[in-house]
Amino acid sequence: MGSDGRPVPDVAGSVLAAREHKDITLILIGDEPRIADELSKHDVAGLDINIRHAAQEISMTDKPSEVIKGKPESSIHVGIRMVRNGEADAFVTAGNTGAAMGIAMLRRVGLGRIPGVKRPALGAVFPIKTRPFLIDGGANADCRPEQLLQFGIMGSLYIERVAGIPNPRVGLMSNGSEEGKGNALIREAHELLKASDLNFVGNIEPKDFANGDVEVAVTDGFTGNIIIKASEAIASYIKDRLREEIDASKRATVGALFARNAFKAVADDANADVVGGVPLLGVNGVVVIAHGGSSERAIWQAIDKARLAVEHKIVDAIRDGLA
């Protein structure tokens, strides 16, 4: 019950995930009658899908700080408590990101941090062909150098386990690839990363990231979020401008029709639905956060991300890695 179109894509995506992996149990959390009604529209024969009622609802405009205390029976609270109590292995939501992060991070109401973790972080996969992974994608606007080192460690462990890439290359996002470039945070974090056991390749620029020159790009959550949003803005600008120019000419319209499959291929690999959701790494349990505008395919992929994180014991890996 988290997405903007709830419960439609949430339920449909869950059915897709359950069909793909018949050995998993899915528990849909939220207003029971609405979920049951939506679920009745699907063929769920042979699938293990249950419903858990949640009496409160968090909206996208609710302030995270207020709902953490104020709505203890929201689907986010209920779901995260289930992970804490061992009733579930992972929690997936397309709801209010700030609320989900806040509730998950707080030990009192949620999961708290894995021992040793300074700050949990969002591990964002970019929807481009090289699928670069960036951490932190937006959980921490203000960071200290030691936190960036931990983001590198958590990101490296995640990519090694979940993507199966041994000893992934880790880069530090900067405004220039030369050592010494960057702001004070980057220069200090550079030293820490260099002295670590990570496969640290040094500073990288956005173009190195887009080219897939590293598997893990480390950044503070402010810069990471700005990079994601600037990339989306430029991609959307180019798409709109091309459409505008093509629509303005009959000749170009015919041409674009012939080149349709090429456009579709590029749009498809830039489709955020393929990525699904981003893991909140460093909390004491598996939490995957999907976009509010998630489609059923995005929900399905977000659930699959959670499944992989459980299967590869990412929480244990981070605990051991930081110890």
Added chain:
Amino acid sequence: MGSDGRPVPDVAGSVLAAREHKDITLILIGDEPRIADELSKHDVAGLDINIRHAAQEISMTDKPSEVIKGKPESSIHVGIRMVRNGEADAFVTAGNTGAAMGIAMLRRVGLGRIPGVKRPALGAVFPIKTRPFLIDGGANADCRPEQLLQFGIMGSLYIERVAGIPNPRVGLMSNGSEEGKGNALIREAHELLKASDLNFVGNIEPKDFANGDVEVAVTDGFTGNIIIKASEAIASYIKDRLREEIDASKRATVGALFARNAFKAVADDANADVVGGVPLLGVNGVVVIAHGGSSERAIWQAIDKARLAVEHKIVDAIRDGLA
């Protein structure tokens, strides 16, 4: 003598600028024989173009900190000294950006700052249709809130004077448009900008910037430079992917041929050559810095930016505006 292809585009661009505005005098600075040889390939009848010899050359790999002291007869030093001594009204270079900024900012060898200016900043125009203006584009990796306020004031004065837009809208680049979003720097700068006389519209995200919702976007130089580089990386990625998909299909190749003008129109308005160069605002004289890879068109436009800044007395405007 600054561009990667020096002196070819530098000389050709200067000739174009001199032809467009016959009332300006252009002084080409660098190795005299090489410049004279290059200039002899052009028809300069009726144009006021002179050469000033500079005995040293700064390479792109020279460290700015070393050349400031170590190469006092470089073309950058000579040109900036001419502005200081009143022998020239403005200096334009496509050479080493760090060296140009360093030499211009230092009072001892260059221009120093306009009284009241804490840190000079680069005012970058984005090569997209809405031509959004961002300050600082990369001069200051670490900033304090008062510096961001000054970037807003300098940017607003520049756009008002040079682009002729009265009372330009000023936004603060952040990871969310709501007040309270951003890191500590952004939150403090927000308060200062809100309390100023600027036409401050609040926090903006990259998409608002791309849409042209403000005339001036304020950011620290690290974030500004990352936004520029991430935008370039994504635009280049999309272009390469489209070409790859089109080349892979005969049908799409034919289609793209028909739609050629549409592609060209989008590429043209995203061409950095149209922008030319970025002003270094806050130094005590007009300095415009162009990309190392500048074409003759880019050099021409950079010179035109310098001409406009002189004509609109931007140095006086900043001095008065900050007083």
